Amino acid sequence: xxxxxxxxxxxxxxxxxxxxxxxxxxxxxxxxxxxxxxxxxxxxxxxxxxxxxxxxxxxxxxxxxxxxxxxxxxxxxxxxxxxxxxxxxxxxxxxxxxxxxxxxxxxxxxxxxxxxxxxxxxxxxxxxxxxxxxxxxxxxxxxxxxxxxxxxxxxxxxxxxxxxxxxxxxxxxxxxxxxxxxxxxxxxxxxxxxxxxxxxxxxxxxxxxxxxxxxxxxxxxxxxxxxxxxxxxxxxxxxxxxxxxxxxxxxxxxxxxxxxxxxxxxxxxxxxxxxxxxxxxxxxxxxxxxxxxxxxxxxxxxxxxxxxxxxxxxxxxxxxxxxxxxxxxxxxxxxxxxxxxxxxxxxxxxxxxxxxxxxxxxxxxxxxxxxxxxxxxxxxxx
Amino acid sequence: xxxxxxxxxxxxxxxxxxxxxxxxxxxxxxxxxxxxxxxxxxxxxxxxxxxxxxxxxxxxxxxxxxxxxxxxxxxxxxxxxxxxxxxxxxxxxxxxxxxxxxxxxxxxxxxxxxxxxxxxxxxxxxxxxxxxxxxxxxxxxxxxxxxxxxxxxxxxxxxxxxxxxxxxxxxxxxxxxxxxxxxxxxxxxxxxxxxxxxxxxxxxxxxxxxxxxxxxxxxxxxxxxxxxxxxxxxxxxxxxxxxxxxxxxxxxxxxxxxxxxxxxxxxxxxxxxxxxxxxxxxxxxxxxxxxxxxxxxxx
Numbered sequence: 001x002x003x004x005x006x007x008x009x010x011x012x013x014x015x016x017x018x019x020x021x022x023x024x025x026x027x028x029x030x031x032x033x034x035x036x037x038x039x040x041x042x043x044x045x046x047x048x049x050x051x052x053x054x055x056x057x058x059x060x061x062x063x064x065x066x067x068x069x070x071x072x073x074x075x076x077x078x079x080x081x082x083x084x085x086x087x088x089x090x091x092x093x094x095x096x097x098x099x100x101x102x103x104x105x106x107x108x109x110x111x112x113x114x115x116x117x118x119x120x121x122x123x124x125x126x127x128x129x130x131x132x133x134x135x136x137x138x139x140x141x142x143x144x145x146x147x148x149x150x151x152x153x154x155x156x157x158x159x160x161x162x163x164x165x166x167x168x169x170x171x172x173x174x175x176x177x178x179x180x181x182x183x184x185x186x187x188x189x190x191x192x193x194x195x196x197x198x199x200x201x202x203x204x205x206x207x208x209x210x211x212x213x214x215x216x217x218x219x220x221x222x223x224x225x226x227x228x229x230x231x232x233x234x235x236x237x238x239x240x241x242x243x244x245x246x247x248x249x250x251x252x253x254x255x256x257x258x259x260x261x262x263x264x265x266x267x268x269x270x271x272x273x274x275x276x277x278x279x280x281x282x283x284x285x286x287x288x289x290x291x292x293x294x295x296x297x298x299x300x301x302x303x304x305x306x307x308x309x310x311x312x313x314x315x316x317x318x319x320x321x322x323x324x325x326x327x328x329x330x331x332x333x334x335x336x337x338x339x340x341x342x343x344x345x346x347x348x349x350x351x352x353x354x355x356x357x358x359x360x361x362x363x364x365x366x367x368x369x370x371x372x373x374x375x376x377x378x379x380x381x382x
Numbered sequence: 383x384x385x386x387x388x389x390x391x392x393x394x395x396x397x398x399x400x401x402x403x404x405x406x407x408x409x410x411x412x413x414x415x416x417x418x419x420x421x422x423x424x425x426x427x428x429x430x431x432x433x434x435x436x437x438x439x440x441x442x443x444x445x446x447x448x449x450x451x452x453x454x455x456x457x458x459x460x461x462x463x464x465x466x467x468x469x470x471x472x473x474x475x476x477x478x479x480x481x482x483x484x485x486x487x488x489x490x491x492x493x494x495x496x497x498x499x500x501x502x503x504x505x506x507x508x509x510x511x512x513x514x515x516x517x518x519x520x521x522x523x524x525x526x527x528x529x530x531x532x533x534x535x536x537x538x539x540x541x542x543x544x545x546x547x548x549x550x551x552x553x554x555x556x557x558x559x560x561x562x563x564x565x566x567x568x569x570x571x572x573x574x575x576x577x578x579x580x581x582x583x584x585x586x587x588x589x590x591x592x593x594x595x596x597x598x599x600x601x602x603x604x605x606x607x608x609x610x611x612x613x614x615x616x617x618x619x620x621x622x623x624x625x626x627x628x629x630x631x632x633x634x635x636x637x638x639x640x641x642x643x644x645x646x647x648x649x650x651x652x653x654x655x656x657x658x659x660x661x662x663x664x665x666x667x668x669x670x671x672x673x674x675x676x677x678x679x680x681x
Binding site for chain 1: 387390391393394395396397398400401403404405407408409410411412413415416419426471472475476478480485486487488489490491492493495496497498499500501503504505506507508510512513515518551555558559561562607610611613614617618621622635638639642643648651652654655656658659662663
C-alpha cells in the first residue's frame, strides 16, 4: 500500500499546488512576487532603523560591507551611490556613512530610511531583520477596483480618474451582477424547459416522437463552430448583440444533452403512477408538475449544476456578444483586465482570479455529491 | 385520426413546443445557413453572395489554415493520450482502498471546474519565464544538461507543450468517469483471477482494461472533440487570437474565430467550420473503428 500512498500524495501536491500558489501570490505585496528564489509565504519584515522599529520592504541584497556616498563630479554629480569602502579615497566621492552587508530597505510606503536628505535606502544587516507571516487581504479590494478599469495611481489618489461617462459605472459589482443574471436565468430556463420537453419525449405518445428524438440526439454531434456564425446573425437580427440575452435566453428553449439526460431519468419512473393519476382525472400538466417533477430532483439538480458551471465559466459567448463594458461578465472582465496589465502586478491578477474561482469552489463543497453523480452517470458535459 | 390520438398529439406537441422553436432557431436554421454561407462571400454587413467552392478552394491554399490545423492536431495528439493515461492512473489510485480517498478525489477533481479564464491567468503566472515557479523548480533539472528552462509561452517551440501540460491539470472530469467505470467491475472477477494465480499486472490487463473499455472509448471520443476545439486558454495566454508567439498557438478555433469576427469573412469561416466538423467526424469514426471489437459491453 505504501507506493499507492506515495503516488497519491505526490499527485495531490502537484494538483493542489497551482491553486495554493494562486492564493499565496494573491496575498503578497508586489516585491515578494518577484524575488528569486521564490518566497512561498507572504511575509512582513521589520527592522530597527535609527532607533525606530518599522515595517520595511526588502530591496536588493548588499553582499559586502559598503559605503554610502555622494558623487561630486562628472555627469553623475549629486547622486547617492553605494560603493566599496575603498572608494573613500576617491576625490570625486563624498563619503556619508559605512553600511554593513545586508538588505537595502525602504519603509512599506516607500519612504527612504537613511539620514534625512540622503536620498538613498538604508542597509540593514540580516540579523536585524525580523519577519512575520502577513497576508495582504488589501490586495483583494484593490484588484477588484482595478478590474473595473481603475488605475493603481487613481486608487492611491495620486492620479485623477481616467474613466468617465458610461464606463465609469462598470465595476466589479456590475460584472458580478451580470454573471449572476446569466447564471440564474440560464439555470431556471435549463431546468424548466428541458424538464417540460423531456417529459414530452419520455412519457407521452405522439406521432413523430421517435424521429424527432433521433434528430435531437444527432444535433449533439454538431460542433459549436458550425453554429457560431449564423447564431451571431440570429442574435443580431433579434437585436440581442450587446445584451446578456444570447447568454441565457436560448436555455429557455431546451438543449439536446439535457433533454436526453432528463428523458432517460423520467423513463425510469414507473408508468403506474401516471396511469393512476390519469384515472383520477389529472391533466398531463398536473401529472408532470405535481408528481414527476418532485420525484426528479436528483436529475434536475444535475442539469442546474452543470448549466450554472457552464454559464459561470463561459468565455467565448461573452467575448462574441458583449460589446459594452457595462454588460461584461466576470470571466470577460477578468480577461480584459489581464490584457490591459500584461506581465505586472501578479498579486492583483491572482486576487481577481481567486474571486472568480471562489463561488465555484463553494458550490462544489455544497453540491459535491451532485457533481460526482452527474459526471459519473452522464459523462459530464464534455 | 381518432379524437383520442389527436388529443394525445396536441398534448405531446404542447410539451415539445419550446424545443421545436429552439431546435429550429438555434440549431437547424444555423446548420443550414452555415452550410449555405460556406459557399458564399459573406461579411454579415451585406447579403451573402454565392461563390461556389471558392472558399474551400482558397482554404486548401491558405498557409494559416494548414498551420492552425497542424497546431491543433499536435495539441490533440499529445493532450488526449496523456490525459487518458493520467486520469486513468489517478482513478486506479483512488480505486484502491485507501484512507482519505474523498480528500484525494476532491483535490484531483477541483482543478477541472476552475473557470478556464482564471486557470489561464494562473498558468500564465506559473509559466512566466522570469519569475514563474515552474522554471524555479525546473532550473536544477535543466542544469544537469547545462541548459536553462525555456520561456514556455514566450517560446514558439515550447508554447504548445505548455498548453498540453496545463490541460493535464484539468483531467478531473474523465478521472471521475473512469472511477465510476472501475467501481462497476465485479469484485468476483478479481477474486477468481487471483485464485487462478493472476498477478496484479495480468489482472489489470485482462480484467480491468477490458471491463472499462467502454469508458476509455467515451473519454477518448470526448477528449478528441474537446481538444480539436481548444480556444479559451490559447486566446487568453497568447493575448488574443493571433496565436503568439510566431503563430505557434494559432489553433483551428482561434483562426476560425478571428476570420469570422475580426476579419468579418463569415463565409470563409463557415467553410472552416464544416471542415472541422468533417475532421471531428473522421477522427471519431477512426476511434470507433480502432476500438471496434476491443470494446467489451457487459450487458
